[in-house]
Amino acid sequence: MTTAILEMRGITKEFPGVKALNNVTFSVKRGEIHCLVGENGAGKSTLMKVLSGVYPHGSYTGEIGFAGQVQQFRGIRDSERVGIAIIYQELALVPELTVYENIFLGNEVRKGALIDWNETIKRATQMLAKVRLDVNPEAKIKDLGVGKQQLVEIAKALSRDVKLLILDEPTAALNEDDSANLLDLLRGLRDQGVTCILISHKLKEVIAIADSVTVLRDGQTICTLDAHEGEVSEPVLIKHMVGREIEQIYPPREHKQPGEVVLQVRDWSAYSPSLGRQVLRNVSFTLRKGEIVGFAGLMGSGRTELALSIFGNSPHYRIEGELQVKGKPCQLRRPSDAIAAGIAYVTEDRKGNGLILIQDVKQNITLANLRALAQRTVIDANAEVKIANEYRTTMNIKTPSVEQRISNLSGGNQQKVCLSKWLFVKPDVLILDEPTRGIDVGAKYEIYTLMNSLVDQGMSIIMISSELPEVLGMSDRVYVVASGRITGELLVTEATPEKIMELATN
Known part of the structure; x- marks a missing residue:
């Protein structure tokens, strides 16, 4: 023994x-x-x-x-x-x-x-x-x-x-x-x-x-x-x-006919001065109202670089190409420009880039939309607590109080706070970069259900994920990224792990 x-x-x-x-x-x-x-x-x-x-x-x-x-x-x-x-x-x-x-x-x-x-x-x-x-x-x-x-x-x-x-x-x-x-x-x-x-x-x-x-x-x-x-x-x-049985990992959703184009990217290229190389090459894609579009690809393929370049270009890439939001050309030079245009981005690195760990739950939830709580230059503290408690309830965030320091929460509950922060902005386009990384199966189901609810309400979602079952289980369409290029577009009804991997290794 x-x-x-x-x-x-x-x-x-x-x-x-x-x-x-x-x-x-x-x-x-x-x-x-x-x-x-x-x-x-x-x-x-x-x-x-x-x-x-x-x-x-x-x-x-x-x-x-x-x-x-x-x-x-x-x-x-x-x-x-x-x-x-x-x-x-x-x-x-x-x-x-x-x-x-x-x-x-x-x-x-x-x-x-x-x-x-x-x-x-x-x-x-x-x-x-x-x-x-x-x-x-x-x-x-x-x-x-x-x-x-x-x-x-x-x-x-x-x-x-x-x-x-x-x-x-x-x-x-x-x-x-x-x-x-x-x-x-x-x-x-x-x-x-x-x-x-x-x-x-x-x-x-x-x-x-x-x-x-x-x-x-x-x-x-x-x-x-x-x-x-x-x-x-x-x-x-x-x-x-x-403590209970979950029969389906991905909640059922009817793949409806999507609405008008809300985000269009054409011939989008990005050069990174810090890396000294091109990270995106002539990328073109569309996102329509009420759909979830999955972006699949291997690590380092350029998926996150694409998301960051669209969301205000915080890495300061040298950008070429055209971006339209609801049919209007936009130049989003900083994240605040993207937020104003109705675009939100949930980072893959919630601890490094998504949260301020020394602050509490309510401060993190309201961080991206403080103007909605401000009376002139002063934050309405009561309104902040009220909003945070609303998201605590609707998102099922397990915390003794919205005044609990965010670093004391589990990874899954921190991720729910990240999502709450961007939902408070009320975006038209929500970019989710590895939204269920480090999340347990129960919390994943809650996030998937939320995603379905958001698109049913007319929001459009870009989901970047390294998990092929997740991409296939939640997307309406799938774009495959390899070496900074889009190598293929598939309807979810025709997409398979084999097809995606073949395109991801092109």
Whole structure:
């Protein structure tokens, strides 16, 4: 019988007004891949932060046993010292430093009293090869996309002597090929004796890789399932996660005849001075009233660059081409211009670009439309609270109060705040960039239902997604992007994963 490398017994953790963990018991066998699943706010990330020492001994009740010893971690250094490495949803990278500097940050390769930079670059290159990331180790982190930054984080963890590797949504920012590569990497690590804990909302991914699965709900342990005994399936996991059965992942919607063109882009090209290359080439597409248009493509294909160039061009690309909103030519030089024209953009990086983490829920919800609350130059505080509470109710945002700091909310509830912020602007065109990244199946269904409701009311939605089932399940039409070009347009009735991937690799 395989012995447990980790045992967490009776873990209880409270925040002001919230019991995040309530007598949680969690055990992981040595040399297995153990998946931890649950809805946003179930307590998964909190449990791992207790384990890693982010929440130090004394700030919670219960006991942690690791490698046969009772542990009392006072900080991250203590957990790292015994062989625990954790990669959080919030990437711990320094944007201005190079890839190799980040991989060995705090774990520098020394030659005497000095850092051996040549050896550092050599070892960093080896770590990058392990995670199948083909980038120059001397590139700066800020010049990499979110998905590539995630792989650098994994390389950073592997550079240490790891006994237990914990990954919190590691594939959330990855396309299907990169996700498959990462899962293969985890299997290889397991075969080498490294135990892995994987937190994921992608249930197909969990089913594909898990040896065991533990489900948390509302801060409590619901069950632990053995995959080798046939106990793990998508319906079973969903039922345990949400406390009820969800028969359809994508809510049904009738594909109606769309209305007039609300957004038209012609011969749209963009050059990035910071990257020194063309990121978009002669892109043309239309968006009609009351439809959802999906944009599919591999990581780095140019989908996000297209969205940002339309939404006020905050990266300051050199733009060529024509953009029309409701038949009128527009030059949207800044995001405020786009908002005024009726365009809103929900970023793929909610923590970095979508929210102000030190502010509260109500301030984040009203941020993009403060003029609607202003009396001359003063914000009506009562109106702000009223609006925020309305969105808290309609969007089912789980928070004790709209005055709760946004950083204390789970990822799914933060995403609902992001959506609320832009819905308060009342746009005609809503651009959703990876709208369900890092979101559990229950919250996904809520967002999909909201999207259907919005288009039924006449809004038009552009949805950028790396998940092909999501694109096929929610779109009326699909544009495929590859190397900064649109390589194809498909009606959803004729689109298949094979057709999309063929166009995405052109």
